[in-house]
Amino acid sequence: MTIGISIALILSSCLMVLLVLLHKGKGGGLTDMFGGGFASSFGGSSVVERNLDRLTVITGVVWFVCIIALGLLLKP
Template identity: 75%
Template sequence: MITGFSIALIVFSLLMVLLVLLHKGKGGGLSDLFGGGMSSSLGGSSVVEKNLDRMTIIVGVCWITTIVVLGLLLKNSY
């Protein structure tokens, strides 16, 4: 059971990294360094951004839940 949650944590972690990197840069931080300051027609739709936000929130909640459950399982196994 712990192995299943560990695998789920790895999958959710990779999905979180991917989803966060897909977001469009909003300010003048590191996103400008890597070309985020240039205007592009890719991903300009507000519907796409809203869906990406929703997916990021859902994966984030699953990620945090998996961490808490895995922590409780590991605490109780010792």
């Protein structure tokens, strides 16, 4: 049980980092360095931004639930 939750935690953590880096920045930064082509072609679409926001929130909720579940399962 804890192994499965640990794997879900690792996957959601990696996905969260990727999703946060894909968000449109307010200025220069990692978004411009890594996502310059992606941001220029899809940056004006509000549907893409809303879907990215939703996916980020869902991933954050999954990450939070995994943290709480591991904390409860590993409690002495």
